[in-house]
Amino acid sequence: MAKGDRKRALRGRAGRMQGGRGSGRASAGQVRLWGRHAVEAALKNPDRSHRKLWATREGIDSLDGDLPPGFPVEYADVQDLARLVARDAPHQGLVLECAPLDDVHMEDVLTSEPTGPLVFLDQVTDPHNVGAVLRSAAAFDACAIVTQDRHAPPESGVVAKSASGALEIVPWVRVVNLARALESAAEAGYWRIGLAGEAEATLAEALPAGPVALVLGAEGEGMRQNIAAHCDALARLPIGERMESLNVSNAAAIALYAIAVR
Structure with missing residues (x-):
């Protein structure tokens, strides 16, 4: 026809x-x-x-x-x-x-040979931000994003529209305990880097040669103390003094680009 x-x-x-x-x-x-x-x-x-x-x-x-x-x-x-x-x-x-997408389990992502970065979002609840992070994750070949089930938005039209198609491409892992998921990532060979404005090292200085798990906290509060303690290193983006911080989705895009071109 x-x-x-x-x-x-x-x-x-x-x-x-x-x-x-x-x-x-x-x-x-x-x-x-x-x-x-x-x-x-x-x-x-x-x-x-x-x-x-x-x-x-x-x-x-x-x-x-x-x-x-x-x-x-x-x-x-x-x-x-x-x-x-x-x-x-x-x-x-x-x-x-x-129908909503089927659940993706942490072990399903980690059993494959680690290549692209993992993106952990600690209590990022704005669906626009989560969608934008998904879009950047797709653009820079991240293997998944990981959120805590109770402190992240559900799959929705707002997330999908902000993700611009990336919701269908990037696996979205929802876990009960984000700290435990970070431990699993470390056991699988990922170096866990948390973005924190107060860190001494820049992201470029903290990047390893191997697989990276990038950890980002919510705007304002940042990462929780327990999540920061489960990172192998804390790093900052070298932004100018006139701006205190970046939107979490913008920070994710810049960090993923830095990982891609290291």
Whole structure:
């Protein structure tokens, strides 16, 4: 079937949407994603189970590749789609409801030969920041990000939109005890470097030749004392005195670049 014919065959019922909440919350057990990059990456991810796509015709046309025959699509206008997502969320004509990704376990990441860095986030709760860190992790070939299950945002449309497709690429490990996960990383051969503005050494001075586990704390509070104690070294980014600190996602991007080019 030709691309144009396939899209005509997928014509759904337009008008007022079913399931619209204006909160971005999906049906029970599902997650709702929006925006072209996030939706396109999820559609291409074979590990995703998709329930339904709401879209404008322009949104469908923006996707790279065709939807499978019979894929559940409901066409609607921009105003209708806005009812399905968080307030003022830039959905770009695409809203996808799908099953959350399967859990990724720490041992699954560590059993592979360590190559790219691991990124540990200590109580970083802003979904925009976590999504941006995922995006940088994908750009610089990090093998996973690791968060504490109770002090990190859930998988969501906000995380996915900020990650710009990286949510489908970078494994996200959720652990009960972040300190124990750092111990496991050390046993697997990772050198644990915590970013701290008060550290004497710069990141360039602290980087080893081997695999790195990069540890970042939340803005303001920074790393907890117990997490800092589980690092092999603390290091700072050499930023100017006029700025006290960087946003955690910006710091992650700079540090991952430094690791990539050492």
